Structure formats: structure tokens, C-alpha cells
Amino acid sequence: MSEGAFQTDLFGGIKRFFSGGESEKVEEAPPQISGDGTVLFRYADRLKKSIRCRKKNFENLYELELPGYMKTEEFYPVRELAAEWARVTFKRKTASNKQKSRDLLARIWKATDQILTDIGQKPVIGNTRFPPIRPVGNVHDLNKVFAAINETYFQGELQARITWSNRVGGLSFHSKRTDPLTGEEVNLISISRGYDFENCPLYAVFGVVYHECLHVVIPPVMENGRRIVHGKNFRQRERRYIYYEQWIKWHKEVLPKNIRMMRRAKNFW
Ligand SMILES: [Zn+2]
Structure with missing residues (x-):
């Protein structure tokens, strides 16, 4: 199978997955997917400081549940880190993979706190204080x-x-x-x-x-x-x-x- 054909199959699968049952409401945020196309993002407002991940039946496809506030554009880098974490989590549990997983989680939550602080919201972990980075002022950018x-x-x-x-x-x-x-x-x-x-x-x-x-x-x-x-x-x-x-x-x-x-x-x- 050529790479192009594989992509078509993959996205067709995703579309079916998200449209779900016929009675389901369509008001949820547009589905998003990691840059490399292997991790599906779903959002849950009840999640605040946790993320969870399942492996789908498809080969190399994961579903990652993220807190609702991570939908926005600012969280793009965090979503990519979380996608990397999802992939590492399902690898063989070697000491090195476990360490990688821990490091990624630490970076995910530090970055999350930084972004929340930057956009004027309360950090969720809050054990480290980051000064907010706000380059856009009232007059000058x-x-x-x-x-x-x-x-x-x-x-x-x-x-x-x-x-x-x-x-x-x-x-x-x-x-x-x-x-x-x-x-x-x-x-x-x-x-x-x-x-x-x-x-x-x-x-x-x-x-x-x-x-x-x-x-x-x-x-x-x-x-x-x-x-x-x-x-x-x-x-x-x-x-x-x-x-x-x-x-x-x-x-x-x-x-x-x-x-x-x-x-x-x-x-x-
Ligand atoms: Zn000086």
C-alpha cells in the first residue's frame, strides 16, 4: 500500500470514529489529531490536572483524553508533548521508557502552568511560579x-x-x-x-x-x-x-x- 492510500484509510477511520451514533450531538469541538497523525485528541472538562490514553484497535493509533482548556491554539505544543507521552507509554516498559514518560509528564505540566499563567488563568499544578510572558501591550507589541x-x-x-x-x-x-x-x-x-x-x-x-x-x-x-x-x-x-x-x-x-x-x-x- 502506498503512503497516500494509507492516509486516506486512516482519516476515513477517524471520521467514522468521531461522528459516532446518529443521535449524538455534533456540538463538540472539532476533532484534532497530533502532527504525525497517530494520536487522536478528545477533551473532557472534568479533567483538570490529568491526561489519559488508550490504544485504539488501529495499528499505532492512540486516543488521548485531555482537559477541556487544552483545546485552544496556545496549547498546541502541550498537545504534541502529550501525544509523544501517549506513544512512549505504550512502548515496552523498560527503565529508559519509564524515565522518558516521567520526564514528558513533568514537561507537560510545567508547560501547561506556563501557558495558563501567560493567558491570565490560574496554574493547575502551581508548585513552581512562572512569571507570565505577555509581549502584547496596550500600545506596543x-x-x-x-x-x-x-x-x-x-x-x-x-x-x-x-x-x-x-x-x-x-x-x-x-x-x-x-x-x-x-x-x-x-x-x-x-x-x-x-x-x-x-x-x-x-x-x-x-x-x-x-x-x-x-x-x-x-x-x-x-x-x-x-x-x-x-x-x-x-x-x-x-x-x-x-x-x-x-x-x-x-x-x-x-x-x-x-x-x-x-x-x-x-x-x-
Ligand atoms: Zn543594562
């Missing part, structure tokens, strides 16, 4: 700003995630954290919400994002027991930003006013 800076000044090679600061009146900073999905260390750039104002021109938000990006490529150095964060090399590279003077002026004159306004508003409410 930091993902777009970062992409442009990365392309212009770093050949598009900079690896980082970016978010508006979660603290009212917080400052901009760069930090390292563990990505819950991959377990790898990632750079996180956090930008003061004082830049997310109508009075903030693009050159200013580009300036601060460029500055934080430089911290990713120029790590602090120790000199005579002192930690140098903004060394000579850093300051030289920083001046390559074409609106450097304008940004610094805005940063000194307007940003403090915006931050004061935000703090006052917070105290007032």
Missing part, C-alpha cells in the same frame, strides 16, 4: 519590536523571549530561566511598562529592547572583583543604535513621569 531589532542588529540570530514587566513601575531587565517546554535555559527580556504608553515613540521602545538584547550577547564580566554590566564594549555597541540620543532623552525625561503615573494609579485603586 514587543514580539514585533524584538523581531525587527533582532533582524537589524543581530542577523536574526538572537534567541530570547520578551515580555512586558509584570510589576507596576518595574524596570527593564534581562534574566535567564528554564523553558518549561524544553527544559533548556532561555534568555528572558522584561521591559518596563512605562514604555507601553501612547506617548512612547517607536524609537524609544526599540532603544530599550536593543539595550536588553545587548545584555544577552555581552554578559557581565568580573574585573578586580567588580561585576561590570555596562562596560566600555557594551557602551560602544549601544551607540550603534541609530536613534540612541533620542532614546536616551526620552528615557530620562518621559519614562520617569510614566512610571510615577502608573504607581499613583496603582495606589489610588
Whole structure:
């Protein structure tokens, strides 16, 4: 059988499976399937922090039951991880497969908590606190700003995630954290919400994002027991930003006013 014919058979099977009995309601979410076509996703609102899996009669086809909130687009990577878990779970129970299964589950729930936090919902496991990553602000979209800076000044090679600061009146900073999905260390750039104002021109938000990006490529150095964060090399590279003077002026004159306004508003409410 050719691969194409196999696919047709497979999807025909899935269609029959989901349409079920004739009296069944059709209002359920559209069926979804893992990227490689081996795992069917079903959703149950009663599930909160568990997933379950059965093997279907079809060769290499699994049915995975996921919490209802995992239907949305944001959960795509989690669904793929869960599909991988389903496949590993039905393999021979060797020590290595058991370990893989445990690791996948840990990643699934960490990533789930991260996504729930990012979209403003309560995490389900909650034993680790992840700061939410919210790049879309009221005025500026930091993902777009970062992409442009990365392309212009770093050949598009900079690896980082970016978010508006979660603290009212917080400052901009760069930090390292563990990505819950991959377990790898990632750079996180956090930008003061004082830049997310109508009075903030693009050159200013580009300036601060460029500055934080430089911290990713120029790590602090120790000199005579002192930690140098903004060394000579850093300051030289920083001046390559074409609106450097304008940004610094805005940063000194307007940003403090915006931050004061935000703090006052917070105290007032
Ligand atoms: Zn700095």
C-alpha cells in the first residue's frame, strides 16, 4: 500500500470514529489529531490536572483524553508533548521508557502552568511560579519590536523571549530561566511598562529592547572583583543604535513621569 492510500484509510477511520451514533450531538469541538497523525485528541472538562490514553484497535493509533482548556491554539505544543507521552507509554516498559514518560509528564505540566499563567488563568499544578510572558501591550507589541531589532542588529540570530514587566513601575531587565517546554535555559527580556504608553515613540521602545538584547550577547564580566554590566564594549555597541540620543532623552525625561503615573494609579485603586 502506498503512503497516500494509507492516509486516506486512516482519516476515513477517524471520521467514522468521531461522528459516532446518529443521535449524538455534533456540538463538540472539532476533532484534532497530533502532527504525525497517530494520536487522536478528545477533551473532557472534568479533567483538570490529568491526561489519559488508550490504544485504539488501529495499528499505532492512540486516543488521548485531555482537559477541556487544552483545546485552544496556545496549547498546541502541550498537545504534541502529550501525544509523544501517549506513544512512549505504550512502548515496552523498560527503565529508559519509564524515565522518558516521567520526564514528558513533568514537561507537560510545567508547560501547561506556563501557558495558563501567560493567558491570565490560574496554574493547575502551581508548585513552581512562572512569571507570565505577555509581549502584547496596550500600545506596543514587543514580539514585533524584538523581531525587527533582532533582524537589524543581530542577523536574526538572537534567541530570547520578551515580555512586558509584570510589576507596576518595574524596570527593564534581562534574566535567564528554564523553558518549561524544553527544559533548556532561555534568555528572558522584561521591559518596563512605562514604555507601553501612547506617548512612547517607536524609537524609544526599540532603544530599550536593543539595550536588553545587548545584555544577552555581552554578559557581565568580573574585573578586580567588580561585576561590570555596562562596560566600555557594551557602551560602544549601544551607540550603534541609530536613534540612541533620542532614546536616551526620552528615557530620562518621559519614562520617569510614566512610571510615577502608573504607581499613583496603582495606589489610588
Ligand atoms: Zn543594562
